[in-house]
Amino acid sequence: MAGRSTLWDISWVTFAQTSDPALAALVLKRYWPVASTGMQKILDAILAGDLAEVGSLPLPESYRGVTVHADEVEMFSGREHADKDPRESLHVDDVPTPELGPGEALVAVMASAINYNTVWTSIFEPMDTFGFLRRYGRTSPLAKRHDQPYHVVGSDLAGVVLRTGPGVNAWQPGDEVVAHCLNVELEHPDGHNDTMLDPEQRIWGFETNFGGLAELALVKSNQLMPKPRHLSWEEAACPGLVNSTAYRQLVSRNGAGMKQGDTVLVWGASGGLGSYATQFAVNGGATPVCVVSSPQKAEMCRKMGAELIIDRNAEGFRFWKDEHTQDPKEWKRFGARIRELTGGDDPDIVFEHPGRETFGASVFVAKRGGTVVTCASTSGFLHQYDNRYLWMNLKKIIGSHFANYREAWEANRLIAKGKIHPTLSGVYSLEDTGQAAFEVHKNKHQGKVGVLCLAPEEGLGVRDSQLREQHLSAINRFRGV
Numbered sequence: 001m002a003g004r005s006t007l008w009d010i011s012w013v014t015f016a017q018t019s020d021p022a023l024a025a026l027v028l029k030r031y032w033p034v035a036s037t038g039m040q041k042i043l044d045a046i047l048a049g050d051l052a053e054v055g056s057l058p059l060p061e062s063y064r065g066v067t068v069h070a071d072e073v074e075m076f077s078g079r080e081h082a083d084k085d086p087r088e089s090l091h092v093d094d095v096p097t098p099e100l101g102p103g104e105a106l107v108a109v110m111a112s113a114i115n116y117n118t119v120w121t122s123i124f125e126p127m128d129t130f131g132f133l134r135r136y137g138r139t140s141p142l143a144k145r146h147d148q149p150y151h152v153v154g155s156d157l158a159g160v161v162l163r164t165g166p167g168v169n170a171w172q173p174g175d176e177v178v179a180h181c182l183n184v185e186l187e188h189p190d191g192h193n194d195t196m197l198d199p200e201q202r203i204w205g206f207e208t209n210f211g212g213l214a215e216l217a218l219v220k221s222n223q224l225m226p227k228p229r230h231l232s233w234e235e236a237a238c239p240g241l242v243n244s245t246a247y248r249q250l251v252s253r254n255g256a257g258m259k260q261g262d263t264v265l266v267w268g269a270s271g272g273l274g275s276y277a278t279q280f281a282v283n284g285g286a287t288p289v290c291v292v293s294s295p296q297k298a299e300m301c302r303k304m305g306a307e308l309i310i311d312r313n314a315e316g317f318r319f320w321k322d323e324h325t326q327d328p329k330e331w332k333r334f335g336a337r338i339r340e341l342t343g344g345d346d347p348d349i350v351f352e353h354p355g356r357e358t359f360g361a362s363v364f365v366a367k368r369g370g371t372v373v374t375c376a377s378t379s380g381f382l383h384q385y386d387n388r389y390l391w392m393n394l395k396k397i398i399g400s401h402f403a404n405y406r407e408a409w410e411a412n413r414l415i416a417k418g419k420i421h422p423t424l425s426g427v428y429s430l431e432d433t434g435q436a437a438f439e440v441h442k443n444k445h446q447g448k449v450g451v452l453c454l455a456p457e458e459g460l461g462v463r464d465s466q467l468r469e470q471h472l473s474a475i476n477r478f479r480g481v
Contacts (some may be wrong), residue, residue, distance in 0.1 A: 003255055011196075011252060021154065023366065023402065023463070024316060025385065028093050029391075031410055035066045035135050035225065037205070037270070038058075038061065038062070038063075038065040039060055039063060039108070039215050039216075039454065040101075041057050041058075041455075042054055042057050042060075042108055042162065043108075043454050043456075045057060045110060045145075046110070046160050046454070047063040047456075047460070051160060051174035051175075051176070052174050053174075054108070054160055054161075054173050054174050055162065055172070055173025055174060057161065057162075059097055059106065059162065059163065059388070060097060060191050060216075061096065061097060061135070061217040062094045062095060062096050062097060063094070063095065063097055063214060063216040064092055064093070064094060064095075064214065064215050064430065065092070065093060065095050065152035065210075065211075065213065065214030065215065065216075066090055066091070066152065066153055066154060066213035066214060066430065066433045067090070067092075067093045067095065067150040067151055067152050067153065068089050068090065068091070068122060068124075068128075068129070068150070068151050068153065069089075069091065069132045069149065069150055070128075070148075070149040070150070070151075070276040070385075071088060071149065072428055073124050073128040073130065075088065075089060075124075075328070076088075076123060076124060076126065079170040081123070081125065084122075084125070084441075084444075085123075085125075085438060085441075086118075086119060086123060086124035086438050086441055087434035087437075088124035088434075088436040088438035089122045089123065089124070089434075089436055089440050090122050090153075090433055090437060092370075092430060092431055092433070093150060094149060095152060095332065097212075097216060098145050098209075098210050099142075099145060100164075100165045100218070101142045101145075101165050102142075102161055102165050102166045102167045102187075103165055103166075103167050103168060103220060103222075104164070104165040104168070104218060104219065104220055104221060105161050105162075105164045105165065105171060105218075105219055105220075105221045105321035106161075106162045106217070107157060107159045107160065107161055107169060107177065107179065107216065107218075107224075108159045108160045108161075108162050108215065108385065108454055109157045109158075109159040109212055109213075109214055109215055109216060109217050109221060109454060110157075110158055110159045110160070110233035110234075110237075110452075110453060110454050110455040110460070110461060111157070111158050111159075111232075111233040111236070111237040111427075111450055111451065111452050111453055111454075111455050112154045112156050112157050112158075112212040112213045112214075112237050112450070112451045112453055113154075113156040113212075113234075113236040113237050113238040113240070113241075113424075113448050113449065113450050113451060114433070114436045114437055114439075114440050114448070114449040114450075114451065115155050115241050115242065115272065115419055115440075116214065116242075116272070116376060116378055116440065117155055117203065117205075118154060118155070118205075118206075118440075119437050119440055119441045120206075121151065121153050121206060121435050122153070122434075122441075123441070125412055126381060129151055129153075129167065129206060129207065130151065131271055132202070132206070132207040133147045133148065133151060133207075133240055134144060134147050135210055135437055136207065136208060138203065139185075139200065145209070145210075146208050146209040146210070147209075150285040151209055151211075152205070152209055152210050152211050152213070152214050152392050153205055153206070153211045153213050154205045154211035154212035154213030154214065154217075155181035155203060155205040155206055155211060155240070155241050156178075156179070156181070156212050156238065156240040157179045157202055157212035157217050157219075157237055157240070157453075158176075158177070158178045158192065158227055158231075158233045158234070158236040158237035158309055158461070159176075159177065159217070159233070159333045159453075159454070160174060160175070160176055160177070161173050161174065161175045161177055161224070162195040162216070165221070166209040168221040169220055169376060170221065170224075175224075175226075176226070176227040176461070176463075177224045177225060177226065177227055178224075178225050178226075178227050178228070178236050178237065178239075178240055178412065179212065179217070179219050179223045179225070179240065179404070180222055180225060180240055180244050180402075180403065180408035180412070181202070181203050181204045181205060181206070181223070181240065181402060182195065182196070182201065182203070182204070182222050182223060182243050182402055182403065182404065182405060182408065183203065183204040183207070183208050183219075183220055183223070184198045184200065184201045184202070184220070184222075184263050185198060185200035185457055186198055187200065187320060188200065194250075194254060194404055195404040196254070196401060196402065196403070196404050203402060204218045204220075204223060204400050205217075206221060212237075212453075213430070213453070214430075214453060215430075215434055215453055215454050220479055222405055222475075225408065225409055225412045225459070226412070228416040229416070229462075229463040229464040229467070230416075230418065230462065230463070230464040230465070230467040230468035230475075231415075231422060231459060231461070231462065231468070231475070232242060232459050232460055232461050232462055233452075233455045233460055233461040234424060234427050234450040234452060234455065234458055235422045235424050235450075235475060236422070236449075236464065237414050237450060237451075238419070238422050238423065238424045238447075238448035238449075238450050239267050239276070239411075239422050239448070240408075240412075241301055241402070242272045242273045242275075242276055242412045242422065242448065243276045243411045243412070243414075243415060244402060244403035244407060244408040244412070245273060245276075245375060245400070245401075245402050245403060246273055246274075246276035246277045246280060246351075246401055246411075247276075247280065247403060247408075247410065247411035247414075248402065248403040248404070248407045249277070249351065249373050249405055250264070250277050250280050250281070250349065250351055250373065250405050251280055251284065251478070252403070253403075254407070255373050255398060255400045256349045256351075256371045256373040258280070258284055258286055258349060259284075259285075259286070260284065260285030260286065261285060261286065261287075262279045262281075262286040262287070262348040262349055262359050263286070263287050263289065263342055263346070263347045263348050263349075263367075264286045264287065264288050264289065264349045264350075264351045265288075265289045265291065265338065265347040265349070265351065265362070265366075265413050266278050266281065266288050266289065266290050266291065266351045267291045267350075267351060267352060267353060267354050267358055267362075268291065268292070268293075268300055268353065269289070269290030269291055269292055269297070269306065269309075270292055270297040270298075270300040270304075270446050270447065271443075271445075271446065271447070272423070272440070272445075272447060272448050273353050273375075274290075274351070274353070275300075275304070275375065275423040275446075275447050275448075275478070276420065276423065277351045278304050278305075278306055278421070279304055279305075279420050279421065281306075281307040282304060282306060283419060283420065286304045286349075287308065287345075288301075288308065289308045289309075289310065289341060289342065289347065290306045290308065290309045290310070291309075291310045291312055292309060292311055292312070293312055293313045293443075294311065295311065295314070296314065296446070296481060297311075297446060300305070300446055300447075300477070300481060301399065303477045304477070307446050308342065310334075310337060310338070310341070315337065315416060316470075317330055317333070317334055318330055319331065319334075319357065319360060319361045320357070321362030326360045326384065328364070328386070330361070331360065331365065332355060332364075334361050334364075334365060335364060335365040337480050338365055345367070346365060346366065346368075346370065347365060347366055347367060347370060348366075348367055348370050348371070349366075349370065349371050349372075349373060350362040350363075350365065350366050350370070350371070350372045351373060351469070352372055352373060352374040352375070353374065353375055353376040353377070353378060354376075354377070354378055354379045354385055355374070355376065355377025355378060355379050355380050355381060355383060356377065356379050356380025356381065356382055356384070357379035357380065358379070359372075359374070359383040359384065359385055360383075360384055360385045360386065362374075362385075363385040363386070363389055363390050363395065363397070364385070364386070364389050366395050367395075368394060368395070369393070369395065369396075370373060370395050370396070371396045371397075371398060372395065372396070372397045372398070372408065373397075373398045373399075373400050374397065374398070374399060374400065375399070375400045375401060381429055395460070410465070411469070418467055418470065418471045418474075421447050421471060421474040421475050421477075422447075422448070422463055422475060423446075423447030423478045424448050424449075424450050424478055424479065425446045425447040425448065425449065425478040425479060425480065425481055426439075426445065426448060426449050426450070426479075426480070427449075427450040427451070427452060427453055427458055428449065428450070428451050428452070429451070430451060430452065430453050432451075433451055435451045436451055437446045446478055446481050447478035447481075448478075455466055467481060
């Protein structure tokens with residue numbers, strides 16, 4: 001820690017001239033932008049473990065955040081979906097520190113992660129997110145802060161509370177936290193049985209501003225949860241959105257209500273969302289049938305404890321004859337392959353998130369009376385299926401969207417207890433967020449892709465080494481793949 005602190009006291013020019021050039025370039029890239037935005041003392045205190053001090057340190061007037069710009073929303077006009085490049089639209093800008101309101105917290109973000117909603121934001125599909133910010137801004141004078149010509153993105157974080165607004169009692173400056181992405185007002189009765197049904201429910205960092213891919217983030221205090229003590233900052237940051245989403249979608253009574261003995265078909269079973277669904281199925285006494293697209297992804301599912309795996313590329317499954325016509329023969333072949341693996345069982349639950357490409361097959365293969373639970377639609381939002389297989393076989397389709405606070409808390413608790421593990425495969429710097437989003441857009445990743453925000457290097461923030469050592473192989477099983 002002392003070495004890092006004294007680094008600030010020397011001349012940056014002298015350091016760059018006299019030190020190893022590669023080391024100088026790395027340190028300048030990671031540390032100098034932090035110093036230039038006024039975050040230096042806050043970061044020093046966190047790295048030194050002086051968390052009690054952070055509440056008394058001055059907040060910077062601005063901070064670095066990953067943004068998209070309102071004047072660039074037409075930049076990809078005329079390009080095909082696959083040709084839209086997040087590296088062109090995602091910027092790292094200095095943005096003003098937002099005013100802190102009642103029931104809110106400002107958090108120093110040590111690490112964040114890439115979700116598909118950041119990809120959608122970056123390529124302005126299916127629409128630009130500035131419409132979300134304008135609509136939110138009209139709801140109250142305080143919400144007007146979010147209506148800006150820039151959008152600070154990101155729906156995950158791990159970090160340290162710096163300030164809390166009036167009415168916040170459960171959290172204090174210095175608390176180490178992760179945040180879930182449910183932003184909710186709860187001024188309408190519809191949200192009080194299930195907060196996801198509140199008419200003013202939004203996803204933080206996607207439908208609101210000041211998200212987690214930044215040095216600071218503005219959150220509702222009821223988004224905060226304790227950081228799992230055995231994880232590093234980047235490991236703790238990566239489960240939030242996808243882990244909570246998978247929990248509600250698969251486990252919760254608001255989703256599929258998975259029980260012991262269920263057969264669960266998991267699409268994209270080694271990906272950001274599917275990797276958590278696979279773990280929940282294995283841990284919950286169900287039998288996952290994991291659908292993947294490569295031998296490497298199949299092996300990752302085996303490492304998570306799954307035994308029944310379909311490599312859809314190796315087995316040549318093509319559910320569409322052409323852009324407009326699905327192929328029911330392929331649905332039947334797929335269903336037969338599932339029964340071959342399961343000893344004759346059809347899926348009780350289909351964990352759906354690819355959407356257009358797979359939805360017809362999902363409805364077909366679900367068992368009589370079974371459930372297709374769906375979110376996201378990363379391959380397209382317009383789903384087509386043959387309703388005869390749904391209607392005459394009494395199947396159900398359940399729409400599932402993120403998670404309420406209780407579901408997110410329970411999902412995080414499982415992470416904190418070492419029952420479910422992060423699926424972090426790679427880590428990028430804040431400056432390289434565009435490349436990280438590009439990797440997710442092109443499906444070149446497995447599990448989750450992390451981003452270091454204030455954390456100067458990987459591996460920091462571990463508080464419970466004993467619990468970590470018990471689960472180290474599981475924590476690291478996605479690393480580098």
